[in-house]
Amino acid sequence: MDISLIFRIAAIGIITAVINQLLKKADKDEIATLVTLTGLIIVLMMVIGLVNDLFGLLHGFFGMGGM
Secondary structure (H helix, E strand, C coil): CCHHHHHHHHHHHHHHHHHHHHHHHCCCHHHHHHHHHHHHHHHHHHHHHHHHHHHHHHHHHHCCCCC
């Protein structure tokens, strides 16, 4: 795992929080919620790739091939 991924996730979280607060101050709560959900989905897509790599590594490590 690369440390830059952690920084990217943190940057997305900070940017999402700032935009969320700005939109809430402008009484645009619905759009603020959508921005938050979009940030969450982006981070989840990044993490899903890592989880897939982890399961592939475990699959190869334990030799769980087909019979």
